[in-house]
Amino acid sequence: MNECGGGVPGATRRGFLTRAAGLAAAAGAALGADAVTPALAKADATAAAEAPQTEPFWGRNQGGIVTPAQGHTYFAALDLTTTKRDDVVQLLKAWTSAASRMASGKAIEPFAKTELAYNYDTTATVTTSSAEPTPTSISLPDTGEAEGLPPARLTVTFGFGPGLFEKEGKDRYGLAARRPEALADLPRFAGDELVPERTGGDLSIQACADDAQVAFHAVRQLVRLADDVAQVRWAQTGFMPNFGTGQTPRNLMGFKDGTNNPSTGDPTAMGKIVWVADDGPDWMQGGSYLVVRRIRIALEHWDRSKIDFQEQSFGRHKATGAPIGRDNEHDAVDLDATDKDGNYVIAENAHVRLAAAASNDGAQILRRPYSYNDGVNFTAERWPPWRQGMEYDAGLFFLCYQRDPRTGFVKVFEKMAKLDMLNQFVTHVGGGLFACPGGVAQGEFIGQRLFESA
Amino acid sequence: MNECGGGVPGATRRGFLTRAAGLAAAAGAALGADAVTPALAKADATAAAEAPQTEPFWGRNQGGIVTPAQGHTYFAALDLTTTKRDDVVQLLKAWTSAASRMASGKAIEPFAKTELAYNYDTTATVTTSSAEPTPTSISLPDTGEAEGLPPARLTVTFGFGPGLFEKEGKDRYGLAARRPEALADLPRFAGDELVPERTGGDLSIQACADDAQVAFHAVRQLVRLADDVAQVRWAQTGFMPNFGTGQTPRNLMGFKDGTNNPSTGDPTAMGKIVWVADDGPDWMQGGSYLVVRRIRIALEHWDRSKIDFQEQSFGRHKATGAPIGRDNEHDAVDLDATDKDGNYVIAENAHVRLAAAASNDGAQILRRPYSYNDGVNFTAERWPPWRQGMEYDAGLFFLCYQRDPRTGFVKVFEKMAKLDMLNQFVTHVGGGLFACPGGVAQGEFIGQRLFESA
Numbered sequence: 001m002n003e004c005g006g007g008v009p010g011a012t013r014r015g016f017l018t019r020a021a022g023l024a025a026a027a028g029a030a031l032g033a034d035a036v037t038p039a040l041a042k043a044d045a046t047a048a049a050e051a052p053q054t055e056p057f058w059g060r061n062q063g064g065i066v067t068p069a070q071g072h073t074y075f076a077a078l079d080l081t082t083t084k085r086d087d088v089v090q091l092l093k094a095w096t097s098a099a100s101r102m103a104s105g106k107a108i109e110p111f112a113k114t115e116l117a118y119n120y121d122t123t124a125t126v127t128t129s130s131a132e133p134t135p136t137s138i139s140l141p142d143t144g145e146a147e148g149l150p151p152a153r154l155t156v157t158f159g160f161g162p163g164l165f166e167k168e169g170k171d172r173y174g175l176a177a178r179r180p181e182a183l184a185d186l187p188r189f190a191g192d193e194l195v196p197e198r199t200g201g202d203l204s205i206q207a208c209a210d211d212a213q214v215a216f217h218a219v220r221q222l223v224r225l226a227d228d229v230a231q232v233r234w235a236q237t238g239f240m241p242n243f244g245t246g247q248t249p250r251n252l253m254g255f256k257d258g259t260n261n262p263s264t265g266d267p268t269a270m271g272k273i274v275w276v277a278d279d280g281p282d283w284m285q286g287g288s289y290l291v292v293r294r295i296r297i298a299l300e301h302w303d304r305s306k307i308d309f310q311e312q313s314f315g316r317h318k319a320t321g322a323p324i325g326r327d328n329e330h331d332a333v334d335l336d337a338t339d340k341d342g343n344y345v346i347a348e349n350a351h352v353r354l355a356a357a358a359s360n361d362g363a364q365i366l367r368r369p370y371s372y373n374d375g376v377n378f379t380a381e382r383w384p385p386w387r388q389g390m391e392y393d394a395g396l397f398f399l400c401y402q403r404d405p406r407t408g409f410v411k412v413f414e415k416m417a418k419l420d421m422l423n424q425f426v427t428h429v430g431g432g433l434f435a436c437p438g439g440v441a442q443g444e445f446i447g448q449r450l451f452e453s454a
Numbered sequence: 455m456n457e458c459g460g461g462v463p464g465a466t467r468r469g470f471l472t473r474a475a476g477l478a479a480a481a482g483a484a485l486g487a488d489a490v491t492p493a494l495a496k497a498d499a500t501a502a503a504e505a506p507q508t509e510p511f512w513g514r515n516q517g518g519i520v521t522p523a524q525g526h527t528y529f530a531a532l533d534l535t536t537t538k539r540d541d542v543v544q545l546l547k548a549w550t551s552a553a554s555r556m557a558s559g560k561a562i563e564p565f566a567k568t569e570l571a572y573n574y575d576t577t578a579t580v581t582t583s584s585a586e587p588t589p590t591s592i593s594l595p596d597t598g599e600a601e602g603l604p605p606a607r608l609t610v611t612f613g614f615g616p617g618l619f620e621k622e623g624k625d626r627y628g629l630a631a632r633r634p635e636a637l638a639d640l641p642r643f644a645g646d647e648l649v650p651e652r653t654g655g656d657l658s659i660q661a662c663a664d665d666a667q668v669a670f671h672a673v674r675q676l677v678r679l680a681d682d683v684a685q686v687r688w689a690q691t692g693f694m695p696n697f698g699t700g701q702t703p704r705n706l707m708g709f710k711d712g713t714n715n716p717s718t719g720d721p722t723a724m725g726k727i728v729w730v731a732d733d734g735p736d737w738m739q740g741g742s743y744l745v746v747r748r749i750r751i752a753l754e755h756w757d758r759s760k761i762d763f764q765e766q767s768f769g770r771h772k773a774t775g776a777p778i779g780r781d782n783e784h785d786a787v788d789l790d791a792t793d794k795d796g797n798y799v800i801a802e803n804a805h806v807r808l809a810a811a812a813s814n815d816g817a818q819i820l821r822r823p824y825s826y827n828d829g830v831n832f833t834a835e836r837w838p839p840w841r842q843g844m845e846y847d848a849g850l851f852f853l854c855y856q857r858d859p860r861t862g863f864v865k866v867f868e869k870m871a872k873l874d875m876l877n878q879f880v881t882h883v884g885g886g887l888f889a890c891p892g893g894v895a896q897g898e899f900i901g902q903r904l905f906e907s908a
Contacts, residue, residue, distance in 0.1 A: 076830075141761055142708075143753075143757050144704065144708025144772055144773075145695075145704045145705065145706055145708045146704075147704060147708070147773070148697055148701065148704065149695055149696070149697060211695050211696055212693045212695065212827065213695035213706075213825070214695070216706075216827055224757055231843065232830050232844050234829065234830060234844070235829040235830045235846075236829050237827050237828075237829065239666045241599075241603055241666065241667035241668070242603070243602055247602065250598065250599045250600075250601060250602065250667075251599065252599055252670075254596075254597045254598025254599045254601070255598070299674065303597050303674070303678055307595055318598055319601070373666065373670055374691070374828055375688065375690050375691065376530075376688060378651075389685065390685065390686050390687065392674075392689075
């Protein structure tokens with residue numbers, strides 16, 4: 001029913017719960033996951049009709065970077081709490097093993113865990129070595145909420161924040177000398193209102209899937225594996241509406257967002273913009289740098305502005321996505337065009353002008369944004385009418401990848417932070433910077449070359 | 455490509471932006487929404503293969519109650535700020551008109567709005583009467599983020615909280631005498647930790663759709679219509695994983711949730727459990743009462759418990775969903791069964807025992823729950839090991855419908871709140887109670903009979 005190949009079409013999670021230690025066992029056998037496959041496969045004709053259900057985990061690059069955007073993300077930034085370098089290595093081994101299993105629709109067991117935090121109510125069974133790269137392990141059963149769900153194109157993308165290399169002046173893991181120059185702390189941008197509770201992190205996990213429960217399930221298992229080694233600092237869910245293949249999705253401002261994003265189907269462009277090559281340390285080759293920004297949008301305020309004003313701010317028409325004065329979304333953005341009075345057709349502080357490569361010495365980034373929607377909370381608006389009250393805590397969960405943030409996001413955003421007309425409506429309230437190492441082959445673990453070479 | 459009938463299969467939103475006042479217009483015409491229909495219809499073979507893309511708005515009952523659960527919800531509770539009864543009537547007229555349009559995939563314009571809050575940057579065009587039930591209107595353009603998305607089975611369900619009838623001793627709208635007896639304030643249950651910022655509301659909007667952006671779009675338009683009349687008090691997003699047709703979904707505890715829920719396909723059961731008949735006021739006939747609870751789950755704690763203990767707490771096996779000691783999910787729950795030592799097979803405080811109709815004098819409710827996932831925040835656990843730190847703000851966004859909450863949720867939950875073994879892991883932190891009036895025919899507005907008869 002799926003001819004796309006390359007993945008595991010129609011695959012459903014195997015009945016891992018039935019194999020998990022501590023499970024009242026026999027009942028599961030007869031009703032293992034294979035029994036429900038036909039029903040699921042039918043229902044998921046949906047997603048399966050358009051795309052395979054799995055994305056590759058092993059390879060030169062990590063998944064989730066040039067992978068076509070899935071419908072949901074769960075992003076978590078963690079702080080390392082251990083003082084031991086080997087704990088970090090063991091964690092990365094366990095994460096690699098678990099993530100590879102989950103990407104193919106399997107539960108996490110078996111994985112490495114040297115001890116559990118609590119000795120009551122805990123299922124712990126010592127198992128011997130398996131084909132996984134972890135030598136011995138105590139297995140913990142999968143939490144189970146993805147049991148019966150398809151892999152949903154899950155990707156898990158790991159990143160290393162500055163704190164892995166050095167934190168508060170301490171070289172905790174002997175990696176300080178290995179910190180890439182490109183992993184330079186971001187400057188404070190004009191208008192930044194980053195709150196510490198939503199900013200930074202020593203490690204990052206970006207899980208993306210076509211089902212929100214699959215994405216969260218992945219992070220949840222990985223965080224459990226980090227017990228006593230790292231803890232979640234902040235986390236964010238995001239979603240991407242389904243506008244259909246080949247259509248540019250609209251963001252919460254109602255505008256098409258991503259028309260001029262470089263094509264992930266163009267390896268040359270990705271090599272130039274996204275992937276670190278021999279300009280970086282060996283462990284970063286085939287990797288990329290991730291800049292994350294949680295961008296709150298004052299939707300109540302935006303929704304009261306004239307569409308004409310919105311279009312001038314963006315530099316595009318709302319209905320079509322065409323550059324101002326043009327007819328079609330993919331018409332070229334002509335930054336030099338002027339009207340009969342000699343004024344720029346696309347305003348000087350319009351978003352598309354400031355974001356354009358031509359305005360930034362050719363700088364480009366690969367945007368991979370989601371929208372976020374966290375209900376309402378008490379907010380004081382930054383601009384007239386300066387209302388206070390319960391307002392949407394919603395906006396853009398902006399993720400972008402680049403070969404070097406200094407010539408990527410920093411270059412592009414410095415001017416925008418000062419001048420972009422959209423700044424009246426958007427506020428950066430959190431985020432982070434992470435070095436996402438190159439992908440790995442089966443038997444290796446994420447970041448292995450960083451630790452081996454240090 | 456969709457033979458299901460009854461809805462508007464494959465329908466896409468019409469190009470309303472192109473008709474909205476203030477839009478740089480001509481560009482839109484050539485590229486109106488019809489032009490993108492083929493591409494969308496293809497991509498949405500997905501959802502369309504299984505179900506029609508629209509749910510009916512008009513009818514004896516409101517949608518979103520016995521409608522098969524969509525993948526996403528956006529729920530908002532609003533406080534009325536106006537002192538004028540007619541403002542409430544006008545709002546309900548505008549809401550009815552707008553919701554009916556959006557349910558069929560149209561944008562909100564035209565709708566009634568007597569004035570706008572701000573006279574700068576605002577697009578306001580006086581339009582004359584149309585076929586809609588609103589006599590004259592000032593039109594405001596749709597915010598546009600659903601333009602190009604299919605209707606995604608959107609339903610919008612409106613509810614009236616106790617505050618519509620009486621608030622702080624005041625009969626603001628002359629409706630106090632019309633408050634149904636069944637809309638009795640909920641008692642404080644054992645363990646309740648409801649916070650005011652997430653509790654209550656004079657009006658409720660439950661928008662459900664198979665696309666998160668469609669659900670939020672609907673609430674966002676309706677909230678705009680309420681400007682100067684009501685404001686959002688709290689809001690919550692929720693999601694439902696796609697386990698496939700006929701499969702019971704797993705909640706975030708990893709258990710199948712809803713096995714014994716009454717069937718929405720059984721009109722007799724719905725008539726008995728859900729729909730108000732001549733036992734209620736005329737405006738509630740064909741309506742139902744909604745109880746909402748935001749139930750935070752201590753997932754970190756739960757995930758450290760043995761699966762055997764989890765199963766005893768639920769009264770079901772985790773892998774299969776079968777009652778303890780049985781093989782299949784849909785096997786009957788035998789509350790009288792004992793083991794060889796004479797102990798109950800299903801523990802005395804197990805969730806399924808306490809929730810069973812047999813344990814509550816036959817009381818039943820229709821559960822229509824979603825999961826919610828709001829990242830992490832600082833939390834102190836209620837139970838050992840009493841850790842404090844960043845923990846998941848995730849759990850169950852529990853919605854249930856019933857003919858009378860006093861003999862429904864209150865009856866079922868009073869005992870559970872005291873005894874359910876799951877209480878070690880779950881905390882009710884917000885919610886509300888709303889009377890959802892009967893559905894309406896085209897030309898009527900939601901709640902019309904309440905206002906006419908008062």
